[in-house]
Amino acid sequence: MSDVRVRFAPSPTGYLHVGGVRTALFNWLLARQQKGTFILRIEDTDQSRSTEEAIDAILEGMRWVGLDWDEGPFRQTERMDLYRQHAMTLLDHKQAYWCVCTAEELEARRKEAQAKGLSPTYDGRCRARGIMNPTGDAALRFKAPQEGQTVIEDLIKGEVTFDNSVLDDLIILRSNGYPTYNFSVVVDDALMGITHVIRGDDHLTNTPRQIPMFRALGYPVPRFGHLPMIMGADKARLSKRHGATSILAYRDMGYLPEAMLNYLARLGWSHGDEEIFTVPDLIKKFSLDQVQKSSAVFNPDKLLWVNAQHIQHGDPKRVSRLLRPFLDQAGVGTTAKALSDDWMVKLVLALRERAKTLADMAAAAAPYLAEEVTFEPGAAEKFLTPAIVTALTKLADRFAALSEFSHASLEQAFKHVLDEEGLKMGQLAQPVRVALTGRTATPGLFEVMELLGRERTLARLRQGIERAKAAG
C-alpha cells in the first residue's frame, strides 16, 4: 500500500450524476493504480438540502459502477465535534472571529455592491470588533490573508496564481453551529490524510481560500488537481435539461457499468488513439498527465457505441447475467429463469452484434422466449405467401427427418431444398425467418433454429405454412 490517499466527497443534495462519477472514477483509478486508499465522504453539512434518499442513491450508484471505497462512507454530520474543535482553535489563535452581521444584511450589501459593479465580497466589518462572547446568533469567520499571493501547483492546470486581495473572510461556522463547506473539507482532508485532492475545476477558486486554512491549522497542504467540467450539447454545464444525468438511469437503460466507466474516462483523458478500455486497462494506463485541461461535451451517441463495443466483446456469461433483469422487464423473465446458463450464453452470442444496450437485447430476445410468434406489421403478408408453400413444406419435412438438429445439418438440408426448388438463399430465408420469429431482421437463420430447438422450429414452420396457404 502506498501513501496515496484520495477521496470522493459528494454532497447528498440529489442523485449521483455523470460528472460526479467521473470525478470519483479518476480518484479511484489513481488509488487503485498506486495501491493507495480511496475514501468516500458524504458532505451533508447543509441541513436543509441533504437527504437520506440522496445518500442511498449515491451509494447505489457507486456500487453499480463498481467504484468500491476503502474507508467510509463518512458523514460530516457525524463529525461535528471535530469541526467545532478546530474552529475554536482558530478563534483562540485569533485566526477567526465572531461576526454578528445577519444573513439578510449580508445579502443586501452583496446586492448593493454588485449593483455598483463592485465585488460582492464580505467587507470585513466585524473583523476589528473583537467580539468575544456574542449574545445572539453569530457566525465564525476565518481571517483570510489580504496581502501577497497564493500559488497552486495544480496537477492538471499547472501553476495558478491568485492575489490574496481577492479573498474575503469566509464563514467557517454558521450561527446554527454547523460548519460550512470550505472549512469542513479542509478539516476532513487534513484529518483523513488526503494527499491528492482531485475534484472538478469549479473548485479551483476555492483552493486559495482553503490553503490558508490548512496552514492556519498547522496541517500539511495536499496536492490539488482540478478536472475540467463535463458539458451538455449546448456547452452549458450538464444538468437535468440534458436528459438522463443520474447514473442509475443509465443502468436502467441497459448500459454496462464498464462501458460507462470507459466512456467517462475518455471524457477528458486519453491514451493515444485507444478508445476501448476494460477496467483493469484503465487502472494500468490512467495518468493525470494525460488529462485534458478544457471541458468536454457529453456525447450520448459515442457512449452508445462504447456500450455496444463492450456488449460485443465482453464476456458473454457476464452479459447474460446482466441481461436477465431486462428480460424480466420485457415480460419474458419467467421463461428466462428456467433457461440454462449455456442457453443464455448462446442467446447473447446470437444477439450481441445487433444490440447497443441490454434493453435492445432483451427486446430482440423475445421471439426465442415467448410462446407465440408475434408478427411485425406486414412481414407475414409479404413473405408467407402461397408461392412459398411447397418449399417451406419440403424444408419442414427434411428438418423433421434430421437425426441431429445442428447448425451444419440444418444448413445442408436447407441447401438441398434450395437446389430442388431452384431458389436462391434469400428467396427462402426471409419466409423462414418470418415464420420462425415473426421478424424480418434476426440473427443468422441456423443460429435462430438452434436457439429455438427442434420442437419449436418445426411447430413454427408448420404454422407458417398454414398461414401462407391461407393467404391465397
Place this chain on the structure above:
RNA sequence: GUCCCCAUCGUCUAGUCUGGCCUAGGACGCUGGCCUUUCAAGCCGGCAACACGGGUUCAAAUCCCGUUGGGGACACCA
C-alpha cells in the same frame, strides 16, 4: 462587475511541455462502397479542424503578447 481556467474536425481526442517527421492522425456521428440468408457487425473510401491578430524564429498547431469566444467562482450551498 471582479478574479480564475480554457481554446485542434459538429463531438471526444493525438500532436503542444522537448518548434521541423503535420499537405494535422484516430474515434463517434454523417455519408459512398464491399461482404452478405435479413438486420447488424466487420472491412475499404469520403466530408470535416489548428478561433483571430500580432510577434519570436531559417521554420509555429506547437513559444510570447493581445483580441475574441466559451466555462467556472465570487452564499450562514457544496
